[in-house]
Amino acid sequence: MQERRSWSKVTDDAPTHAELLELVAAAGRVADHSSMHPWRLIELRGADRVRLARAIGKAEGDKGPSSKPLRAPLLIAIVATFRKSDKVPRWEQEAVASGVAHALSLLLDEAGWGVFWRTGHYTRAKAVAKAHGLAKNEELLGWLYVGGKPSRSRAGRRKTIEARKYVSRMPKPSKD
Template structure:
């Protein structure tokens, strides 16, 4: 198998990570690499937002505002973005195009998100792509300062791999069930 196939086969989500996280400078070459995903028209209909420090608390507040939770429930919701020192917000940033439909632009942005998660994992980081019912809520949109042409795809929670982490378990598939011939 190739290195790419090996990376895909080994991919797993880490629901718990250590406080370590890549720096801004360490992220830059990974972002440059993900710009190579399939992107009809080379529109680059995506952007990424680093969410660190107090911005994670502001995200927690936005999630609470979107949820309408009681004070007792709010603490759990507010703490969710604190599960990792680095969150990377994944943003679809649609461009005006007569040639490239919105769904194609959404697919390119999702490809960037997945490719970035693979590159982070390959660099030794624990990663989990998280979403939730309030991902596209008004308070969360405002907190991320999204433009009218933008939608949030969720966040990559990034940190160190815990020393006691167990390998991810995925049931194997029968590829013939997913690959058909016309």
């Protein structure tokens, strides 16, 4: 975790489908109330990225395709798949899907791959949802862009946060 960073530029190398499945199996172990598995992933390679580029271009009102999906050889779409539940609210199901995405990004990084998570307003666009084949109970949360880490990286060490700013105690009860 101390060395993790986003790699906005990656090489054309990418994990194989089999390697990806192994990492997804581990990422799927995140905390998941009632074991609902309210998520799925879509693997985009090659021509799939071009289809996504056209969909994003359409969503943004551009005449041509977006260049964004072509910036990495592998994109992994993170999809929250909401299920009806009296015990597990929608926000918690989305949190599980986000947890899987974050865990997978850490596992990919640990395995030596460059990764960054891309979101944007077009994740909610109809053209983009259609390109991914999303059902009515699903939302696209974004994509993990995955590729090889460049050999010559100007990567500086990321600053560690000042934890005290983010951790507090519960306030003392008021004397009302």
